[in-house]
Amino acid sequence: MDNHGRVINYLRLAVTDRCNLRCFYCMPEEGIDWLSRKELMSYEEMLLICSVLVKHGIEKIRITGGEPFVRKDIMSFLTDLSKLDGLKQLCLTTNGVLTAPLVPELKRIGINSVNLSLDTLDRNRFFAITHRDEFLAVMDTMQALISYGMDVKLNAVVMDGKNIDDIIPLVALTKDLPVSVRFIEEMPFNGGASHYTALKWDYVKILETITAHYPEIKKIADPANSTSYNYHIPGHKGNIGIIAAYTRSFCGSCNRIRITPLGMLKTCLYDNGVLNIKDLVRQGHNADSLMAEISNVIGKRYKDGWEAEKNGNHVSMASIGG
Numbered sequence: 326m327d328n329h330g331r332v333i334n335y336l337r338l339a340v341t342d343r344c345n346l347r348c349f350y351c352m353p354e355e356g357i358d359w360l361s362r363k364e365l366m367s368y369e370e371m372l373l374i375c376s377v378l379v380k381h382g383i384e385k386i387r388i389t390g391g392e393p394f395v396r397k398d399i400m401s402f403l404t405d406l407s408k409l410d411g412l413k414q415l416c417l418t419t420n421g422v423l424t425a426p427l428v429p430e431l432k433r434i435g436i437n438s439v440n441l442s443l444d445t446l447d448r449n450r451f452f453a454i455t456h457r458d459e460f461l462a463v464m465d466t467m468q469a470l471i472s473y474g475m476d477v478k479l480n481a482v483v484m485d486g487k488n489i490d491d492i493i494p495l496v497a498l499t500k501d502l503p504v505s506v507r508f509i510e511e512m513p514f515n516g517g518a519s520h521y522t523a524l525k526w527d528y529v530k531i532l533e534t535i536t537a538h539y540p541e542i543k544k545i546a547d548p549a550n551s552t553s554y555n556y557h558i559p560g561h562k563g564n565i566g567i568i569a570a571y572t573r574s575f576c577g578s579c580n581r582i583r584i585t586p587l588g589m590l591k592t593c594l595y596d597n598g599v600l601n602i603k604d605l606v607r608q609g610h611n612a613d614s615l616m617a618e619i620s621n622v623i624g625k626r627y628k629d630g631w632e633a634e635k636n637g638n639h640v641s642m643a644s645i646g647g
C-alpha cells in the first residue's frame with residue numbers, strides 16, 4: 326500500500342524501447358537513442374524482480390515496450406513469467422505488427438487479454454500516423470486475437486487533424502465484434518517531436534462526438550481501478566472506453582507501478598523514475614533488500630500525476646511503456 330492508502334497490485338513492465346513503428350505521438354520518425362543491450366535488463370533480471378514483486382502483492386503484470394515482440398526470445402520469457410506462483414494475470418500491449426502468428430502460443434501459455442493499438446481503420450492514415458505500411462498485419466492480429474477468444478482492447482490515441490474521422494468507424498466496430506474500443510487522450514510523451522502544445526481532444530469532447538452519433542449510448546460500471554470511463558451502445562457486442570490520460574482523473578485509485586526498459590521503477594506515469602532497480606539487482610541486492618528499497622519509494626508516492634510531473638520529463642512513451 327502506498328502513502329495515500331492505494332493498494333499496488335499491478336506492474337507494467339516495458340521489455341524494450343525498440344519498435345517497428347514510428348507513431349508520431351510516441352517518437353520522432355528517425356526513432357530515439359535506442360538503449361544498448363547492456364543497458365536493457367536481461368530476462369533473468371526481470372524475472373527476479375517480477376518474482377519478488379509477485380511475492381509481495383503484485384497480481385497482474387502487463388508486458389509492454391517499445392514493441393515487446395521485437396525483443397528476441399520474448400516468448401520464452403513470457404512462458405517463464407506465466408509460471409510465477411501467485412501471478413493472477415499476465416497480459417500485454419502490442420502494436421500487432423508481428424503478433425498474429427504468435428496468438429495460439431500466447432493463448433497456450435495462459436495470456437487471455439491483449440491490448441492492441443489501432444488508431445485508424447484506414448490504411449493510408451495508418452501510414453501517416455505510424456510511418457510504416459503495416460495496417461494489414463495489424464488487422465490480421467485483431468482477427469487472430471478475436472478468433473482465439475482473447476479479451477481484446479483496441480487502443481486509439483485521439484489526435485487532432487489525424488484520426489478524428491476514425492472515431493465513429495472505430496465505435497462501429499463494437500457492433501459486431503466483442504472488443505472494447507478505448508479512446509485515449511494524447512499525452513505529451515513523444516520523445517522530442519514538437520507538435521504537442523495543448524490537449525485538443527479531451528475525454529469530454531471525445532464523448533460528445535460519440536454521443537452525437539449514438540445518442541442511445543449508455544454509461545456502464547467501470548471496473549475497480551479502471552483508467553477508462555466505460556460505455557455501451559445497446560445492441561452492440563463490444564464496449565467503448567475513454568481514457569482521460571492527460572486530464573488524469575483516475576489518479577485517486579491508481580494501483581500500478583511501472584518498470585522502464587532502462588530498469589527504472591516509476592510509481593507514476595508522469596514521474597521521472599524513482600528507483601534504479603536494475604542497478605540494485607546488478608549490485609547483488611537480495612530479494613529482501615530489493616523489496617525494502619521498493620517499499621521505501623512506494624511509501625513516498627506522489628499524490629497524482631500533476632505533482633509527479635513537476636519532476637518529470639516528457640520522454641518517448643516507448644521509454645516508459647504507456
Ligand code: SAM
Binds near residue numbers: 418509
Ligand atoms: N508498442 C506497443 C503498442 O503500441 O501497443 C506497446 C507500447 S506503447 C508505448 C503503449 C501504449 O501507449 C499504446 O497503446 C500507445 O498508443 C500509447 N501511447 C504512446 N504514446 C502516447 C501518447 N503520446 N499519448 C497517449 N498514448 C500514447
Ligand code: SF4
Binds near residue numbers: 344392
Ligand atoms: Fe511503437 Fe507503440 Fe510507440 Fe507506436 S506507440 S511507436 S507502436 S512503442
